Amino acid sequence: MTEVVIGIDIGGTNTEIGIVTGSGECLVKSSMRTDAYFDAKLFVEEIARNINEMLSNYPGSNFSGIGIGAPNGNFFKGTIEYAPNLKWRGVVHLVEMMKNHFKVPILLTNDANAAAMGEMIYGGAKNMKNFVLITLGTGLGSGFVVNGELLYGHDGFAGEFGHINAFPNGRLCGCGRLGCLETYCSASGITKTVIELLGNTEESSVLRNLRADEISSKLIYEAALKGDTIALKAFDFTCRVLGTKLADIVAITSPEAIFLFGGLAGAKEFIFSLTKKYMEESLLSIFKNKVKILPSVLPQNNAAILGAAALIKNM
Amino acid sequence: MTEVVIGIDIGGTNTEIGIVTGSGECLVKSSMRTDAYFDAKLFVEEIARNINEMLSNYPGSNFSGIGIGAPNGNFFKGTIEYAPNLKWRGVVHLVEMMKNHFKVPILLTNDANAAAMGEMIYGGAKNMKNFVLITLGTGLGSGFVVNGELLYGHDGFAGEFGHINAFPNGRLCGCGRLGCLETYCSASGITKTVIELLGNTEESSVLRNLRADEISSKLIYEAALKGDTIALKAFDFTCRVLGTKLADIVAITSPEAIFLFGGLAGAKEFIFSLTKKYMEESLLSIFKNKVKILPSVLPQNNAAILGAAALIKNM
Numbered sequence A, B: 001m002t003e004v005v006i007g008i009d010i011g012g013t014n015t016e017i018g019i020v021t022g023s024g025e026c027l028v029k030s031s032m033r034t035d036a037y038f039d040a041k042l043f044v045e046e047i048a049r050n051i052n053e054m055l056s057n058y059p060g061s062n063f064s065g066i067g068i069g070a071p072n073g074n075f076f077k078g079t080i081e082y083a084p085n086l087k088w089r090g091v092v093h094l095v096e097m098m099k100n101h102f103k104v105p106i107l108l109t110n111d112a113n114a115a116a117m118g119e120m121i122y123g124g125a126k127n128m129k130n131f132v133l134i135t136l137g138t139g140l141g142s143g144f145v146v147n148g149e150l151l152y153g154h155d156g157f158a159g160e161f162g163h164i165n166a167f168p169n170g171r172l173c174g175c176g177r178l179g180c181l182e183t184y185c186s187a188s189g190i191t192k193t194v195i196e197l198l199g200n201t202e203e204s205s206v207l208r209n210l211r212a213d214e215i216s217s218k219l220i221y222e223a224a225l226k227g228d229t230i231a232l233k234a235f236d237f238t239c240r241v242l243g244t245k246l247a248d249i250v251a252i253t254s255p256e257a258i259f260l261f262g263g264l265a266g267a268k269e270f271i272f273s274l275t276k277k278y279m280e281e282s283l284l285s286i287f288k289n290k291v292k293i294l295p296s297v298l299p300q301n302n303a304a305i306l307g308a309a310a311l312i313k314n315m
Helices: A038-056 A094-099 A111-122 A185-200 A217-225 A229-253 A266-283 A303-313 B040-056 B092-100 B111-122 B186-201 B217-225 B229-253 B268-282 B303-313
Strands: A002-010 A012-022 A026-033 A063-070 A078-083 A106-110 A131-135 A142-145 A257-262 A292-295 B002-011 B014-021 B026-033 B061-069 B079-081 B106-110 B131-136 B140-147 B257-263 B292-295
Touching: A002 A111, A002 A257, A002 A303, A002 B268, A012 A038, A012 A303, A026 A038, A026 A185, A026 A303, A038 A063, A038 A094, A063 A094, A063 A111, A063 A303, A094 A106, A094 A217, A106 A111, A106 A303, A111 A131, A111 A257, A111 A303, A111 B061, A131 B303, A185 A217, A185 B092, A217 A229, A217 B026, A229 A257, A257 A266, A266 B229, B002 B111, B002 B303, B014 B040, B026 B186, B040 B061, B040 B092, B061 B092, B061 B111, B061 B303, B079 B092, B092 B106, B106 B111, B106 B303, B111 B131, B111 B140, B111 B303, B186 B217, B217 B229, B229 B268, B257 B268, B268 B292
Parallel strands: A002 A063, A063 A106, A131 A257, A257 A292, B002 B061, B061 B106, B131 B257, B257 B292
Antiparallel strands: A002 A012, A012 A026, A131 A142, B002 B014, B014 B026, B131 B140
């Protein structure tokens, strides 16, 4: 019998379900719309139906648990709480609802924590006990691993690096406050930076040919590859803000490495060395030249599922 | 046989040694000058002589270990590294040197970590698994407890909250960088704030009668008690900076409580409620009204010794 676990990645638009082997291979995946289900109970029923159908194709496998990554997921309570990008309001007791369908261990955490766990179990942090994983997607998520364990804190919500303050009275964040780091260091943050730079300077840029709502981190990356000054300045600013704040979390948690993951981290040549440079400039001397900034080595298309599955693997 | 441990608090000027019982009572203390020993080996010999003399008065006790708190102490390596306020340059292998004199377990950590451990074993954090202790003395030290363990990070130097950046290009810190939190939120920080306020405003203040080098946090506190506007403004500013940055570490570590300790925290009525107010204003909504700001309940005069002793108690 092959031991397998189910990894589920719940996103605002889609939910992906995968069967993962002990060595971290994703045997098969299926996808369903998250936003089609206004009722979480129906959503869970559809997940259960999907899992059972997938497992029926692998009769020789022993199914030992379900790991779930979700925005605003709480590991301690098995809940999704007040997730701004999901249609379900308030507190959703997802693990409890799943337990009506399956008798195996079911664990849930937030998506960035799941990604950190995936990196530790299957990826580049296999031999690390203290590291940070940062997802630079639409927002900025983070998972902190301390002494080989995810840092959940007292109430399960630790690791909100995206919501530390970068600039007093800065940009309005989705959380309702001003100046959160993720309004600068994320795919949407760099887009805002470009729009600001286009407004504040006279420099020529291919990005001037676009409407504000057409500008994306992908187009900024393509412009930077061609040497576009505004795009390059936007990457420089993003990395400076990120590097400076990484120096602060190094002072607090002293990680061995910081992994950058997600869409914006794909712009490797404009992100890694610059962020490292600005971080080193800001580090307390006892931390200088010690902390690596690394790309995630998980396959981008399966990373979230592997991370969710890793929760069970790490039990 | 009563089980006892030795707690040692190494400060820049004095070193205190105490015999501590299992219930956290300090039976006896002795003190020696730290700064009289240019050679760490002679310093260790004098500590050993002191310990043996103290123990000879308690023949019925079983001596089970030595815990040491020291500036820039590294738990993993048992070293004191580049401590700016000590006369010994570079890396001092203190635990190794102590082991030439004693065959019991010997552990060393930095002074703020020791204070956090003391609070967990003997003080107000007895039932807490996730909390932060902040010492507001000449500088700002911090110890983070995560999942019931001190957060040391990859290299043993985690918990440097005093050296996160509060203001870009701010005040010059002893570490050589600009704008570190401890240059604002500490006994010396509030003194600098008063001197700035005296220079920048015309307001009358009893503190105007003093030379700059006569102003101390104690005199600022006494002025605040009498309603002195400059002193009150200085406390307000200190608490605003501290509260705002505490909101950031709550987002990262999600502690159950934050303990404030040390000289400046003694100005209770001007520190606790204001710091809490500013922290709450800055908190991400999921953390609001959850995190306590508490005074340390350890006796101030023995807290450092108890903290050092707690390292052994927690083994």
